[in-house]
Amino acid sequence: MDNELKISEHLKDNPFFNRFYQHFVQGELKIPSFPDVALKTRKAIQEDCDTADIVKIVNMDPVISAKLIQVVNSPLYRPLNPISNCLNAINRLGLKTTRNLVIAFGMKNLIKSENPLIKKQIQYNWLQSIKVSSISHTLAQLTKKVDPDEALLAGLLHNIGVLPILTFADSLPEGAYQPADIDLCINEIHGQVGSIILEKWAFPDNLKRIPLQSANWFTNTTEDLNLTDIVLLAKYHAFLTSPGNTELPLIDTLPAFQKLGNQLLTPELSLQILHDAKQQIAETMSFFSN
Numbered sequence: 001m002d003n004e005l006k007i008s009e010h011l012k013d014n015p016f017f018n019r020f021y022q023h024f025v026q027g028e029l030k031i032p033s034f035p036d037v038a039l040k041t042r043k044a045i046q047e048d049c050d051t052a053d054i055v056k057i058v059n060m061d062p063v064i065s066a067k068l069i070q071v072v073n074s075p076l077y078r079p080l081n082p083i084s085n086c087l088n089a090i091n092r093l094g095l096k097t098t099r100n101l102v103i104a105f106g107m108k109n110l111i112k113s114e115n116p117l118i119k120k121q122i123q124y125n126w127l128q129s130i131k132v133s134s135i136s137h138t139l140a141q142l143t144k145k146v147d148p149d150e151a152l153l154a155g156l157l158h159n160i161g162v163l164p165i166l167t168f169a170d171s172l173p174e175g176a177y178q179p180a181d182i183d184l185c186i187n188e189i190h191g192q193v194g195s196i197i198l199e200k201w202a203f204p205d206n207l208k209r210i211p212l213q214s215a216n217w218f219t220n221t222t223e224d225l226n227l228t229d230i231v232l233l234a235k236y237h238a239f240l241t242s243p244g245n246t247e248l249p250l251i252d253t254l255p256a257f258q259k260l261g262n263q264l265l266t267p268e269l270s271l272q273i274l275h276d277a278k279q280q281i282a283e284t285m286s287f288f289s290n
Contacts (some may be wrong), residue, residue: 035106161194191215
């Protein structure tokens, strides 16, 4: 990796971070491999291949193929007649949505661990990803400013930078670090590492900026509501409805919230909207949790 990490002063005294940083600057840090079927699907769509060829690629992974059929028959897409094969599912979803969903489904098993602490962190990270992803999809539909399927993918990618940190921790002997050291490291640099991963995976600019920009509540890059704003609002609501002591700023101080103007979301209505959208959020989450 030739990218540099910006490091805050208090992180320099963290022994786990110092070992991680050493690996990083020496180019030894392991980045998760982009899921094979997702890579081939994206390439085929970029090269304008026939839908039949894309169906063959997706069918190489029966789990992903089955998930696409599950999604297309869900209340999110509401087909008139049930769809039972991958070709009809892709035709109904469209190529862009198919590509995004294949990437999303392929991400679930990027890293595994037998270490109970790391395993717990991976599960928490994945649950947080799908929660933010689901709420992003719902908010994008409500505000009509961002493509909902792109928002769903952006939500899943927002904390992808946690994975190399956990992979590195998993490679160390037990007792070589404190859980609090990993947490501090994740909080400080996962956004930077995430953007580096998406750069390596050749994601478009609006997606590869998501991990870095969504790490700061007060990110403000454009006048109009954009993909980062949707993910930030989704992340805020995910924290709001999660147990824990995360300190959150007031929602109406967030630039992302202020861009909504007199749209559907207000401090009073935001939880009501999420409550009303609970079924859709649960539906979206179910695609990624099983």
